[in-house]
Amino acid sequence: MSARQPRPAARLLLLDPLDRLLMFRFAADDRPPFWATAGGGCDPGESYEAAARRELLEETGFDLDPGPQIARREVTFVTLEGVPVFADERYFLIRTATTEIATHGHTELERRVMAGWRWFTTAELADWPEKIFPEDIVDMLNGLAVCAS
Template sequence: MSAASLATRPAARILLVDGCNRVLLFRFTPPDRPPFWVTPGGAVDPGESYEQAAARELAEEVGLAIDCGPQVARREVEFLTLQGVQVLADERYFRIDIDTCVVDPAGHTDLERQVMREWRWFERAEIDRWAEPIYPADLVAMLDATDSSGPHDA
């Protein structure tokens, strides 16, 4: 299927970085493919801006009710949704630097509770050598490009 024939899926994703310079990732375990890790975030709801979606997703998935600030990155990528639909995702990224955070899964949807039961904070050096796929594939470069303190050693 060509990218031109795919449905576009607008999405807001969050680069949540703690005071130890680690990034929060969620492990997805869909029944139809191997597990993978992704940043918090998800689809933009009808009538919602990317900024509103980022704040909603952060509150639902992490339990943080804060402003996500401006978009810091954008990418388009084809992927298979958890519902089995091939889409062209228009992903907008928001970076949030916090001292510390404990994930509160109370806002997770039923589907998220089924496939997203694990999360952890990753050091940059762990990302490239992790045994399971991590998305976005260029996460370390994206973190470096959006870090106001400059690049870090991996």
């Protein structure tokens, strides 16, 4: 395997009025389906905050202020494009008044691998049969004391 590439990324903890978290389901040919928070890699020279706002708009259609970073994780994985990365993920907590998202801003890759989306309670996340990323999302949300079960 080649050396891991650095991947700065903005991840979004997007909560609806019922404190449910938006997650996207990914279905790729090289791995079992999994769910992940909205968000993605920073463009070259882009701040985490700017990436959070851009990713939110692209993936949901919401043009909202992401506010300050509330969590950080460093993880390694292989991207859907097959690139091994060392990810520096910054998390932003965003609340929305509506659950209707717009996916017209998805990239070609996202249109190909994002097989759906839904709003999850923490209880659903804790007992979901498919893989959830980040794996400690329930602990992360409980630590913030922002989600209802």
